[in-house]
Amino acid sequence: MSVASRDDKARPSLPALRWVRPPQQQRSQKTFERILDAAEGHIVDGGVQSLTVSGVVARAKSSVGAFYARFPDKNALLTTLHERECEAALATTDEALDPGRWAEVPLPEALSNIVSFVVNVFGQRQRLVLAFVSVAASQPTIARRRAALAGEVAERLYRFLAGRADEIPHPDLRLAADVCVRIIFGTLESESSIRVSLPDGEHLDESRLGAELTRALLGYLGIPVSTRMPLSRESQPTGVQP
Amino acid sequence: MSVASRDDKARPSLPALRWVRPPQQQRSQKTFERILDAAEGHIVDGGVQSLTVSGVVARAKSSVGAFYARFPDKNALLTTLHERECEAALATTDEALDPGRWAEVPLPEALSNIVSFVVNVFGQRQRLVLAFVSVAASQPTIARRRAALAGEVAERLYRFLAGRADEIPHPDLRLAADVCVRIIFGTLESESSIRVSLPDGEHLDESRLGAELTRALLGYLGIPVSTRMPLSRESQPTGVQP
DNA sequence: TGTACATCAGTGAACGCGCGTTCACTGATGTAC
DNA sequence: TGTACATCAGTGAACGCGCGTTCACTGATGTAC
Numbered sequence: 001m002s003v004a005s006r007d008d009k010a011r012p013s014l015p016a017l018r019w020v021r022p023p024q025q026q027r028s029q030k031t032f033e034r035i036l037d038a039a040e041g042h043i044v045d046g047g048v049q050s051l052t053v054s055g056v057v058a059r060a061k062s063s064v065g066a067f068y069a070r071f072p073d074k075n076a077l078l079t080t081l082h083e084r085e086c087e088a089a090l091a092t093t094d095e096a097l098d099p100g101r102w103a104e105v106p107l108p109e110a111l112s113n114i115v116s117f118v119v120n121v122f123g124q125r126q127r128l129v130l131a132f133v134s135v136a137a138s139q140p141t142i143a144r145r146r147a148a149l150a151g152e153v154a155e156r157l158y159r160f161l162a163g164r165a166d167e168i169p170h171p172d173l174r175l176a177a178d179v180c181v182r183i184i185f186g187t188l189e190s191e192s193s194i195r196v197s198l199p200d201g202e203h204l205d206e207s208r209l210g211a212e213l214t215r216a217l218l219g220y221l222g223i224p225v226s227t228r229m230p231l232s233r234e235s236q237p238t239g240v241q242p
Numbered sequence: 243m244s245v246a247s248r249d250d251k252a253r254p255s256l257p258a259l260r261w262v263r264p265p266q267q268q269r270s271q272k273t274f275e276r277i278l279d280a281a282e283g284h285i286v287d288g289g290v291q292s293l294t295v296s297g298v299v300a301r302a303k304s305s306v307g308a309f310y311a312r313f314p315d316k317n318a319l320l321t322t323l324h325e326r327e328c329e330a331a332l333a334t335t336d337e338a339l340d341p342g343r344w345a346e347v348p349l350p351e352a353l354s355n356i357v358s359f360v361v362n363v364f365g366q367r368q369r370l371v372l373a374f375v376s377v378a379a380s381q382p383t384i385a386r387r388r389a390a391l392a393g394e395v396a397e398r399l400y401r402f403l404a405g406r407a408d409e410i411p412h413p414d415l416r417l418a419a420d421v422c423v424r425i426i427f428g429t430l431e432s433e434s435s436i437r438v439s440l441p442d443g444e445h446l447d448e449s450r451l452g453a454e455l456t457r458a459l460l461g462y463l464g465i466p467v468s469t470r471m472p473l474s475r476e477s478q479p480t481g482v483q484p
Numbered sequence: 485t486g487t488a489c490a491t492c493a494g495t496g497a498a499c500g501c502g503c504g505t506t507c508a509c510t511g512a513t514g515t516a517c
Numbered sequence: 518t519g520t521a522c523a524t525c526a527g528t529g530a531a532c533g534c535g536c537g538t539t540c541a542c543t544g545a546t547g548t549a550c
Contacts, residue, residue: 027546028493049380053537063495064538074537130379136435137376138291143439170457178446179454187428193378197385204420212421212462215412219461220454269513270526295504305528306505316504492546499539506532513525 032070034060036084039077040128048078048131075139082132082142085125086149092121097156099163107167108218108225115184115217116210122188123206129192154181161221169222180217187213274312276302278326281319282370290320290373317381324374324384327367328391334363339398341405349409350460350467357426357459358452364430365448371434396423403463411464422459429455 038060042051053074057067071077095101096117102110122129136143158177161168170176194203204212218225280302284293295316299309313319337343338359344352364371378385400419403410412418436445446454460467 025492031493047380052535065496065540066494068538069493133432133435134376134379136439137372138289140439143435147436147440147445175450175454179451179458182433183425183429183455183458186430186432187425190375190428190431191424193375193385194389197378197382198389203389208417209421212417213425216421216425216458216462219464220458222461222467225464267525273526294502307507307529308527310505311526486550488549490546490548493544495541495543497540497542499537501537502535504532504534507530508528509530510528511526513523515523516521517519 028070031060031062031066035062035067035070035077036081038062039081043081043131044127047127048134051078053077078131078135078139079141082135082145085128085132086145089149090152093153093156097153097160099160102160107164108214108223111217111223112211112214115214116207118184119188119206119210119213122192123195126192126196129189130196133189133193150181150185151178153185154178157181167223170220176221180220183216183220184213270312273302273304273308277304277309277312277319278323280304281323285323285373286369289369290376293320295319320373320377320381321383324377324387327370327374328387331391332394335395335398339395339402341402344402349406350456350465353459353465354453354456357456358449360426361430361448361452361455364434365437368434368438371431372438375431375435392423392427393420395427396420399423409465412462418463422462425458425462426455 035056038056039051042056042059053064053067056077057064067077071080096114105113132142132146136146154177157180158174161173161177165173168176191203191209215225277298280298281293284298284301295306295309298319299306309319313322338356347355374384374388378388396419399422400416403415403419407415410418433445433451457467
C-alpha cells in the first residue's frame, strides 16, 4: 500500500476498466519512484538532516507541486521510503533463510554465511540504516515498522532453526531467534553510526565483526564451536543480493 | 572541559586570584547547570525533536540571552549534555567493573549481575539514550564521543576479564571485550527505540532480556552455562546507582 | 481522421510559520578609596 | 562604612533565514463524436 494517489476510487463498479488508462498512471508512478530514488540518494550523500523537499524534487528533476500531488507531506516521503526498504529486506530474508537453501550445509557454517551476509548488507546500506534509526526516534510509524520487520525476520529465523532443533541446545528457540535478531540488528545499527561518523577509525573490519558475531550466536544457541573453524566466508549465498 | 565561559583567560599571570570571585562564577555556573537539567528533562518528556532554545530556557526559568552567554549555539547544548552523561557513565563503569568488587563472585554470576545492571540503566535512561542515538547520526561530535565511551568501557571490561583469563576460552580477550560492549550497547540502544515508540508492546521484559544477553555473552566467551543457573538477579551491585 | 473538451500531471513563485540568534537594555555583584 | 564605578549576569523583544506547503497556472494525455 503506497501513499501515491492511484485511481483506487475511480469507477468502483468496473474495476477491469483500470486497464484502459495505463499511460497516465505510469507517468505519475514514474515520478513517484523518481522522487523516492532521489530521496534515497540524497540521504546516502548527505544524511537525513539535509533532506529538503526542494532538494529532493530538484534531484528527481521534478517539482514541488508534483511532490505534493504524490505525498501528503514530507513525513510520508520517509515513511514510504522506509516501507519500500523493509519490503526489500523481507524478501531478501525469505530467500536467505529458506531452510532448503542450507539443507546440505553444516549449521555453524550456514549461520556464519548468513551473518556475514547480513553484516555485508548493513555495511552497504549504512547511511540509509542510520537515517532510519535516527528518524525512528521521533516517528513512531517507522519505529513500529522496524519492530515489525524484526519480528518477521525472527519468525523466519525461528523456522530455519526449528528445522535443526536437534543440534541446538538452547531451550526456547522462539525466544532465541528473537534475541538473535535483536542482537544482530542492534549491533549493526549502532556500528553504522560509528562507521559513518568516523571514517577509517580503528574499528573492526567487516569480516572480523562477522566472525565474532557468528561466534556470539553459536555460543548463545549453545552450539559448540571448534576454535579453528573457518568462521567467515567471502562468498555469499547465491541469488541474494544486498 | 565545558563550553561555559569561565574566566580562563583573565589574569593569566596570577591564576591563584581565580579564587577571589567565586560568587559570580557560582551564579552563572548554576544557570549553566539549570539549563542542562532543563534540556535533559525536556528530552525525557518530549524527545529531541521538540527541543527548542526558548522551551529549554523557559523550563530552566532562565532567558534566551543567558543561554547564549553560556553556550555558543544550540548544538553545544546537546554536545555538553552528552558529555556530562558520558562522564557519569564512565564513572559508573569504573565502579561496576572494578575487579575487586567481584573477587568473591563466580564469573557467570558476576557477568549476569553486570549485564542486568546495564540493562536496567539503559531502561531508565531510554529517552536520553534514544535522543543521543538519533542525534549522533548528524553530529559527529556525539558519534565520536559515543565511540570513545564504548572504547573506554571495553578497556574496563578487558581488565576485568583479564583477571579471570584462565576461566575464559575465547582466544582474544581484548577483541572479546570490544565485541561484548558493541553487542550490549547496540542491542540496548535499539531496544530503547522499540520501547519508547511502542509502549507495552509484546516485547521482552527487562529481566528476560538481561538473562538472554548474559547467556549470549557467556556463550560468546566460551564459558559453560549450566542450563538451570539463575541467570538474573534482582539486586544490583551496591554503590552503583543508574 | 480531426476537432473540442475533460482530466491528469507537472510547474514554480509566493506565503508564512517556527525557531535560532542578536542586541540594546536592566539588574546584581564585586572593587576602589 | 559609604559612595562611585566596573564588570558580570540576565532579560526578552525583534530580526531574519530556511523550509514546508499552497495555489493559480501551463502542458500532456486521453475521450467523444
